[in-house]
Amino acid sequence: MPHHLRDKYAIVGVGYTPQGKIDGRTALSFHLQACANAINDAGVKRKDIDGLIIYRSFTPLLGEPEVTPYLVAQHLGISPKILSQEANCARGHLLHAIAFLEAGLCNYVLISYGDNALSGGRRFLSEATHGESFKDNAAFGEFGLVSNYAMAARRAMFEFQTGPDIWKEIAVSQRKWANLNPRAVMYDRGLTYADYLKAKWVVEPFRTYDTCLISDGGRAFIVTSLERAKDLKQTPALIMGFGSYHPSIDIHQSDYMAGPTGALESGKQALQMADITIDDITACEIYDCFTYTVEITLQDYGFFGPGEGKDWFSDGRIAPGGDLPVNTSGGLLSEAYFMGLTPLTEAVMQIMGRCGERQLGPKTATKEPEIVLVSDNGGVFQSHATMILRRL
Amino acid sequence: MGYDKPIPEPNADTSPFWDGCRRHQLRFQRCSDCGHIRFPASFLCPGCHSFDSQWIESIGRGKIYSFAIYHVAFDQAFKDSLPYVTAIVELAEGPRLLTNIVGCRPSDVRCDMPVEVVWDDTAAKFALPKFRPLP
Numbered sequence A: 001m002p003h004h005l006r007d008k009y010a011i012v013g014v015g016y017t018p019q020g021k022i023d024g025r026t027a028l029s030f031h032l033q034a035c036a037n038a039i040n041d042a043g044v045k046r047k048d049i050d051g052l053i054i055y056r057s058f059t060p061l062l063g064e065p066e067v068t069p070y071l072v073a074q075h076l077g078i079s080p081k082i083l084s085q086e087a088n089c090a091r092g093h094l095l096h097a098i099a100f101l102e103a104g105l106c107n108y109v110l111i112s113y114g115d116n117a118l119s120g121g122r123r124f125l126s127e128a129t130h131g132e133s134f135k136d137n138a139a140f141g142e143f144g145l146v147s148n149y150a151m152a153a154r155r156a157m158f159e160f161q162t163g164p165d166i167w168k169e170i171a172v173s174q175r176k177w178a179n180l181n182p183r184a185v186m187y188d189r190g191l192t193y194a195d196y197l198k199a200k201w202v203v204e205p206f207r208t209y210d211t212c213l214i215s216d217g218g219r220a221f222i223v224t225s226l227e228r229a230k231d232l233k234q235t236p237a238l239i240m241g242f243g244s245y246h247p248s249i250d251i252h253q254s255d256y257m258a259g260p261t262g263a264l265e266s267g268k269q270a271l272q273m274a275d276i277t278i279d280d281i282t283a284c285e286i287y288d289c290f291t292y293t294v295e296i297t298l299q300d301y302g303f304f305g306p307g308e309g310k311d312w313f314s315d316g317r318i319a320p321g322g323d324l325p326v327n328t329s330g331g332l333l334s335e336a337y338f339m340g341l342t343p344l345t346e347a348v349m350q351i352m353g354r355c356g357e358r359q360l361g362p363k364t365a366t367k368e369p370e371i372v373l374v375s376d377n378g379g380v381f382q383s384h385a386t387m388i389l390r391r392l
Numbered sequence B: 001m002g003y004d005k006p007i008p009e010p011n012a013d014t015s016p017f018w019d020g021c022r023r024h025q026l027r028f029q030r031c032s033d034c035g036h037i038r039f040p041a042s043f044l045c046p047g048c049h050s051f052d053s054q055w056i057e058s059i060g061r062g063k064i065y066s067f068a069i070y071h072v073a074f075d076q077a078f079k080d081s082l083p084y085v086t087a088i089v090e091l092a093e094g095p096r097l098l099t100n101i102v103g104c105r106p107s108d109v110r111c112d113m114p115v116e117v118v119w120d121d122t123a124a125k126f127a128l129p130k131f132r133p134l135p
């Protein structure tokens, strides 16, 4: 994204909902609760919301109607100028929001995700094909993303000798963060290296603790200009850099399972726009559908070289008290699964200083979250975005 | 009880591939203009945007790019097949495709292992191209 947009726009409010296994709720209800809470959190007037972007519609569960942007807007009692719904999650949504703001089409853009995935029994199998026929793959017994990412991880084991020894550091460190976060689904459940290693294979080389959660709930946030942000309730999280790159190749034809993924190009763009180097980053919120995704993303960003992860992750570097905190809410592995909104909104809350026991800084013996790098990834490394947020 | 696993769902682009499989021919499209060999089947050459192509038959040999071992049945029809191996095989002609590795123990499968096609005819209406290690 062009350099002149650096520090021009900001995230100014976050909306949460109950999360985990929440029975008796529609997908729409989670969108509405997250949106209403985000509007209230930011202190924006409801009628001033002139852009609404919601995550792509999955096949509705439990006999519910499809959640469309019209439906969400109707129930929120708003009539925006821009309504949008698409698959590219927070990575696309944030970029589009900035484009709408920069073009003068909108002043306040609300972005939302909601689903009753857990209570409705969504298994992200047919949802997880990205262009290929679900049945053509299922004929070979391939179902969804676990095995796709497991294959990628296997190739990385072959090319640069990574493996469960590194991934257990990621799973255990993120769980330690979740244990500081009362909202996290895994808040009161510890995880040791031994627990990790004795868990059964799901799709080898992945065990249970390598895979993200499936959650009921929603999350929303609001984007506006820095000028407008100054009149609102919260200290804004400034958007300092943004990069995106979408290799788009289906995993079955991919030749970059072991990297470099889209993170390499996307990360470069974001750092360039922010006019900083990787050493200026004080914490990361990395899209963590699987443990390996965290490793390859950080590797492609240049935090360490191929095969150097073993040393880099040791000594609790990404855990509370570590040199480079990663996924401080517990992430998709241990907090809750709300697509790219889980990492992005956590970065915002850390920058705003609203994270309680898990707050970066003296409370967790970590650096102050001056500049936080956020990643988002989609398909199987088909789509990547990097967002760099900072304190005002 | 008949064959209860999912079967492929050919469409206008992919049915020549699955038709070839029924005759035990593993086929790909070769671009008539630039010679690029592509898979999955497509109307357009991603290399040069030519609409013209011919179907060519693969020699059916290649190597395993990567693989995963299922220890959990995501569909009950696969329960008796556990553990089984899904893999990406890179054919000698260039294309990569999803398949299963058969004819060896899952624990013996390795990346870059040379393999050859073997046809699975157990589904009445389809033949599935699977691969086994070359001797």
Ligand SMILES: [Zn+2]
Pocket (backbone or CB within 6 Å): B031, B032, B033, B034, B035, B036, B045, B046, B047, B048, B049, B050
């Ligand atoms: Zn061509």
